[in-house]
Amino acid sequence: MSKNSRGVLDIPAWPQFGDAERAGLLRALEQGQWWRMGGSEVDSFEREFAEYHNAEHILAVTNGTHALELALQVLGVGPGTEVIVPAFTFISSSQAAQRLGAVAVPVDVDPVTYCIDPVAVEERITSRTRAIMPVHMAGRLADMDALGKISTNTGIPLIQDAAHAQGSEWNGKKLGELDSVAAFSFQNGKLMTAGEGGAVLFPKGEQYEAAFVRHSCGRPRGDLRYLHATSGSNFRMNEFSASVLRAQLSRLDSQIETREERWPLLHRLLSEIDGVIPQGRDERNNRNPHYMAMFRVPGLTEERRNEMVATLVERGLPAFAAFRAIYRCDGFWETGGPDETVEELARRCPVSEAINNDAIWLHHRTLLGSEQLMHDIAEIVADVVATL
Template sequence: MLALNGGPKVRTQPFPRWPEYDETEHLALARALQQGEWGRHGGKEVQAFEREFAELHQAPAALAVTNGSHALELALELAGIEPGDEVIVPAYTFVATSTAVQRRGGVPVPVDVTADTFCLDPAALDDAVTDRTRAVIPVHIGGHVADMDAITAWGEARGVTVIQDAAQAHGATWRGKGLGTLGSIATFSFQSTKVITAGEGGALLLPDEDTYENAWVRHNCGRTRELHLATASSNFRVSELTAALLRAQLARFADQNARRAARHTELAAALGEIPGIRLQGRDPRCTSTPHYMTTFVLDQDELGGLDRDTVALALLMEGIPAFGSHRPLHRTDAFWTGATRDIRPEELAEYCPNAERVGRDGVLIPHQALLGTRQEIDDIVTAVAKVLAELPSDGIAAAV
């Protein structure tokens, strides 16, 4: 019997905590405090973190900012996005991708994702472009890098700026190289669930020093290093305390990434043997990923219309951290509170069938589940198999 209906749980022990921390973080915060300078002006932690984060991604420069949403907004500001400009985004992504466009006065234009990687489909770009298109934001969803070869070539041919939303893709590589080598700005989040975190925070990778300097001025209230108020912008500066935490967390990243990769290989192989689920695919040119989320989609042809939310709830009751995937942008109320094209949600749904499927039937397992032992993997697989086998007869009635 399912735990949802009062049966025994598959797992009663907690999964590994997130974030991982110890005396290293205490010492980092003490180091920042003892500087006597807690903002980036006069301190050393922010600058050191920027160097280290840029090095991880083989980028010419990085800029630390307040959060991932602000990183996107600043990237759009650097791209010169103005009210009425259109920015192509994947329909399947967290709503911050489109909200950042709308907060600049721009118009986000959702397009479909691929059926396997759940990343923006380059084949959908030509149908979405207009003479108002100024940028495209591929999202490296779950840490899987979008087809940057095709998207970059498409943008260069049309004079459209490419901005990578890498909020979930810390340390990912494309053709063996870091995201900072791809010639475009990439934005990151350090929010609580991310694989590098300080609770909040964000960063941009910049393709050259001139772009870094422009971004630095704009994140500093539009004020130059000589204190000249050069342009209208905002305050996106991050504190020395946040940067000190991020440096400590960054030092853990390589070990954590190796552990996640090993466990994910085991999890993917085992889940792949369970009828009725389809795992997120990975472009072979994406040579490494942090496995921010393990995502699988319920195959309704095999499962006969099983409700995704009930599946996620049943897994939680079995002691497994599992959640429903992001809703497509056009299925959120937030998307329609800003500027959009004159189109109805159902029309967008017709254009974006893959995003609809993942948003309706996708289940997410967070990365900290991969930081334990083989036992955690076995428990996840056992619970998924149990829920899918028993829920049609045992769980649906209980959930009504």
């Protein structure tokens, strides 16, 4: 088993940084203006991140949750409206809608990719539906062909929760070419990070301009008279974060290439373990950045799964329990919950219910390690599963 000089598994650290980040921070410091209205780092990052995704318009914001909230507001989500979200996702997907006064409507996910099920989406559309939110789970893109058709037929816009999907592609198209809004996160564990941060990709210039005003407390560009033309908040990214993200973006392609090389090996090794099923992939998702290495151990209770995660961590793996089904979080019901019980939602979302209990993920830094590390990971997982 491959171990470093300290006798632990040789798993790369995260975040990764170096001279490019140091130079960026110094550049932001010495320009003398540390907020986006006076500096140039945020503007430069937006331009570079947009070019990377073949997008026309990117707005950098404070974090991924705010990115979702701002995008939903621009799309007309508010009190009396509904947003369809996957039941299996991080809670920000639903809370962004709920904080705007909308009702978040959970639907089930695909058992292979863990992404939102288009059939389940169609079943829950009502006259109040204002947005459909596919979450690209662990970098796997949801079925953008089927979802795009639903959006075209109904006129209901998509908002891609792409917190895990920087650099992902669908049928050779980057996210900026999929003709829908997308929201990104740059939180500490994400594929590129400044500790916190987010961005929104808009396919239309008027959407970007509306979001720009709202993300700066409702003030139009160049306003010197505190006009506050619309409602909004302070979602502006600072110059230091943007300088770090510019450096992080320069590393992203090489990191994705490494993870794309390692995942097929780890997927095969995990598949050979009796009782383990790795997350699958839609082949139309031709490029996957692999935010997580996810797998299931069907039949586990949530308690036993959590015990397994604790054991994996003790063995040196950065392992985590999968997200809870959002309807099983108390915070989901504080405001903007649907007119259904937990039990009713659980019956309607059997895949999400099962993943809630038996799914585990490893941080993407594991996939930046050596081929030997993939064998070491599988060996540890096999040993732990054998004790269940």
